Amino acid sequence: QVQLVESGGGLVQAGGSLRLSCAASGRTFRTYVMGWFRRAPGKDREFVTAINWSGGSTVYADAVKGRFTISRDNRKNTVSLQMNSLKPEDTAVYYCAASPDQIATTEDEYPYWGQGTQVFVSS
Numbered sequence: 001q002v003q004l005v006e007s008g009g010g011l012v013q014a015g016g017s018l019r020l021s022c023a024a025s026g027r028t029f030r031t032y033v034m035g036w037f038r039r040a041p042g043k044d045r046e047f048v049t050a051i052n053w054s055g056g057s058t059v060y061a062d063a064v065k066g067r068f069t070i071s072r073d074n075r076k077n078t079v080s081l082q083m084n085s086l087k088p089e090d091t092a093v094y095y096c097a098a099s100p101d102q103i104a105t106t107e108d109e110y111p112y113w114g115q116g117t118q119v120f121v122s123s
Contacts, residue, residue: 021079035049
């Protein structure tokens with residue numbers, strides 16, 4: 001069982017940066033794939049990025065590639081999302097998720113979820 005708590009959301013102007021963090025409980029955190037998803041107003045939740053257990057493999061949605069960076073610290077049981085060059089279309093609730101399986105881009109592959117943190121990017 002893994003419990004996830006996100007933090008770091010807020011209001012930022014377009015072009016600015018934010019860093020989201022996700023704190024995980026559980027001794028097996030280092031074995032889990034970690035992902036970030038987001039749900040924009042009126043839209044379905046969508047994949048943003050994911051990282052494998054060692055941090056050696058990452059995958060990004062095309063919409064955020066080159067602007068967002070995912071990282072993890074297995075000693076601190078945290079995963080972070082550095083978001084640069086933010087755009088108004090990045091406005092969403094951002095969710096941290098964990099999976100015991102292979103790196104994946106679909107939410108069905110992630111059984112553990114945080115409550116989400118709101119990011120609002122003004123134009």
